[in-house]
Amino acid sequence: MSNSQRTPNTATALITGANKGIGYETARRLGELGWHVFLGARDEVRGQEAAERLTAQGANVTFVPLDVTSDDSVAAAVEAVREHSDRLDVLVNNAGITGEQVGPMDQLITPEETLPQHLVPVLRVNVLGPVRVTHAFLPLLRAAEDPRVVMVSSGAGSLTVATDPERPESAVAHLMYPVSKAALNMLTVQYANGIPDVRFNLADPGFTATDLNHHQGTQTVTEGTDAIVAFATTSPGPTRQYSDRNGNVPW
Ligand SMILES: NC(=O)c1ccc[n+]([C@@H]2O[C@H](COP(=O)([O-])OP(=O)(O)OC[C@H]3O[C@@H](n4cnc5c(N)ncnc54)[C@H](OP(=O)(O)O)[C@@H]3O)[C@@H](O)[C@H]2O)c1
DSSP states (O other): OOGGGOOTTSOEEEESSOSSHHHHHHHHHHHHTTOEEEEEESSHHHHHHHHHHHHHTTOEEEEEEOOTTOHHHHHHHHHHHHTTOSOOSEEEEOOOOOOGGGSSTTOOOOTTTOOHHHHHHHHIIIIIHHHHHHHHHHHHHHTSSSOEEEEEOOGGGOHHHHTOTTSGGGGOOOSSHHHHHHHHHHHHHHHHHHOTTSEEEEEOOOSBOSGGGTTOOSBOHHHHTHHHHHHHHOSSOOSSOEEETTEEOOO
C-alpha cells in the first residue's frame, strides 16, 4: 500500500485471538469507534469470517493470521500490519487458553495430577505468546505517539485474591491457568519498568460468558471488554496498572 493510501490519523490496534469471545468484542468496539483494527487469529477461516462480519457492520478491520506460539507467524503478522500502517497505537495481548482439556471431561486437572508437560501448552500461549508478540511489535508500537500494550489477565492471576478467604478464587486448586496469569502479571510489571516509553497495563475482564468457560460466565462480552477498551482508548493514561471494569485489582 502506498503512503497516500494510509490514514495517519486513524488509531490502530492489533488484537490477538480476536476471532471470538473477548478479543472479537474488543475488535468490534474499537471498530465502532472508527479505529483501524487488525484482527489477529490463528485460524485462517475463523479469522477471515470474523473480520468479514465486522467489515459488514461498517468497521475498518483487517484480518491478520497470527498464532502467538509461532515465531514465523508473528514475524509475518508484523509485515502484514506494516503494509497498512507505519505505526501501531495499541497491542492487545488477548489470546489465552485454560489448559483444562488435559483433565477428564469438564473437570480441572488437580495439582496432584499435574505434570510439567501439562503446564507447557498453557505457558506457551498465555505467557510466552505475549512476550513473542510484544517483542516483535515494539518497533511499530514505538512509532506511535502514545504506544500502549494491554495484557488480558484475570483475577485468577492475583495472589491477593487467591489468598483472600472471602473470595471464591481462594478455593481454586489448579496449577495451569492461575500460574500463567500470575506470570503474565509480573511480566507486565517488568515490561512497564523496563520500557517506560510504552505503556503496559493489565486488564481483568471478569467472569464473562465465552467458550473459555463453556459460557458459564456471568458477564456479557461487552462488560468483559470494558477494562480492555478503557486501557486501549485512554490517552494519555497510566502504565503498570491492573484493573477490571470496576477499578484496580489487588496484586
Ligand atoms: N472469559 C472469561 O471469563 C475470562 C476471565 C478472565 C480472563 N479471560 C481472558 O480473556 C482472554 C480471552 O478469553 P475468552 O474468554 O475470549 O476465550 P475464548 O472465547 O476461548 O477465546 C480465546 C481466543 O484465543 C485464541 N487462541 C488460543 N490459542 C491461540 C494461539 N496459539 N494463537 C492465537 N490465538 C490463540 C482462540 O483462537 P481459536 O478460536 O483458534 O481457538 C480464541 O480466539 C484470555 O486471555 C482469557 O484468559 C477470560
